[in-house]
Amino acid sequence: DIQLTQSPSSLSASVGDRVTVTCQASQDIRYYLNWYQQKPGKAPKLLIYDASILERGAPSRFSGGGSGTDFTFTISSLQPEDVGTYFCQQFHNHPPTFGGGTRVEIK
């Protein structure tokens, strides 16, 4: 299985800060990487697919980049409603796998 390593595992930032999360794949997955936001007690919500495409309805402050083995997810200006855990997920090889998650908090 392809392993996805996210860092950091948690972060605390101020409202308005730029926040970046990284996801490293154990092998080349081209651009087959998606990003999700999960709020406590809720199902994950798709934000970015195919590494950099913003899901319809997702705020434009969210963005994604990268290809191959190294990917980033960025919140350009952190908002209070962005508190939650963010997961990357690959679909290049079966089975689809998820990263360990990054918990984002407001300082």
Place this chain on the structure above:
Amino acid sequence: QVQLQESGPGLVKPSETLSLTCSVSGDSMRSGYWNWIRQSPGETLEWIGYIYYSGSTHHNPSLKSRITLSIDTSNSQFSLKLNSVTAADTAVYYCARSPQGSSAFGDWGQGTLVIVSS
């Protein structure tokens, strides 16, 4: 907009079979691949498998021998059976759709907690 809703027992005894159903509304069962994903307490997400409207399936090899997936397109439902459960199968179970042509899980049910305990 498609909506998904999981249903099934919240408590299953060890060695027994976990059975869940996902009811789909708002779109055709031909609109994508129908997945099961689980999340153990405090852990990441684990993809269990998917079923297509035709009945074709694909499972996670780590669980494959214990999984049965089925679909009832006439009633817009699909189901998961996981046999020989242990405490390690305690998790929130989600059903989710991957639309045709997409690799992402774009639509999710709210999730249902299943506890394996005697």
